[in-house]
Amino acid sequence: MGIGPGDPDLGALALAICVPIAAAAGSDLLAWRGPVYILAGFAGIVALGLVLVQPLLIGGYLPGLSTYRGRRAHHWIGAALVLAVVIHVAGLWITSPPDMIDALTYASPTPFSPFGVTAMWAIFAVALLALLRRRLGLRLRTWRIVHIPLAIVIVAGSVVHCLLIEGTMETISKAALCVLVLAAAAKVITDLWRRRALRGESVARQ
Numbered sequence: 427m428g429i430g431p432g433d434p435d436l437g438a439l440a441l442a443i444c445v446p447i448a449a450a451a452g453s454d455l456l457a458w459r460g461p462v463y464i465l466a467g468f469a470g471i472v473a474l475g476l477v478l479v480q481p482l483l484i485g486g487y488l489p490g491l492s493t494y495r496g497r498r499a500h501h502w503i504g505a506a507l508v509l510a511v512v513i514h515v516a517g518l519w520i521t522s523p524p525d526m527i528d529a530l531t532y533a534s535p536t537p538f539s540p541f542g543v544t545a546m547w548a549i550f551a552v553a554l555l556a557l558l559r560r561r562l563g564l565r566l567r568t569w570r571i572v573h574i575p576l577a578i579v580i581v582a583g584s585v586v587h588c589l590l591i592e593g594t595m596e597t598i599s600k601a602a603l604c605v606l607v608l609a610a611a612a613k614v615i616t617d618l619w620r621r622r623a624l625r626g627e628s629v630a631r632q
Contacts, residue, residue, distance in 0.1 A: 443475035446603050449596035456594060466517025467594060473510035477584050478607045479503050485614035508553045511546055538590035545583030548576045581611040
């Protein structure tokens with residue numbers, strides 16, 4: 427999937443998110459899982475898909491969206507991401523409270539848990555700061571200084587968390603989605619840095 431500005435890749439984006447979901451829906455492991463656990467698992471897959479959408483929106487890479495609409499969509503998708511994470515965690519809590527307590531306290535023996543929990547706290551932190559941004563008087567530059575490192579934590583933590591889990595997700599489609607998440611995040615961060623560098627050169631020349 428190309429992620430350059432203006433590329434008409436909405437169909438490819440939909441495939442990148444829907445194929446892993448469809449593959450997970452056909453997993454034989456679902457026969458051994460309860461409905462709440464299944465809901466929690468698919469909420470996690472959806473959350474990873476939304477993590478892919480977020481940098482594409484804020485970078486203006488999706489066609490048909492103005493900069494303003496892209497930022498508004500970024501806010502709404504961010505809210506949907508928080509909801510998906512809450513459903514994911516709540517569902518796992520209902521099915522196994524001791525395991526979730528271990529995960530949330532970083533005491534879980536499973537290697538994927540700390541990465542997922544760290545990404546979760548970073549998502550909640552970004553959402554809270556976004557809600558309080560005007561009250562705190564955060565300027566755009568300050569917001570980016572805070573937001574970008576947290577976004578990196580979200581992306582890296584989510585990808586590692588997903589890759590380490592051996593569950594219902596099919597290996598190839600899961601890996602492809604994770605690669606796209608990393609590529610989209612890297613591109614938007616690189617583009618933002620380049621734009622800032624160009625602005626700095628322009629100001630220096632003036």
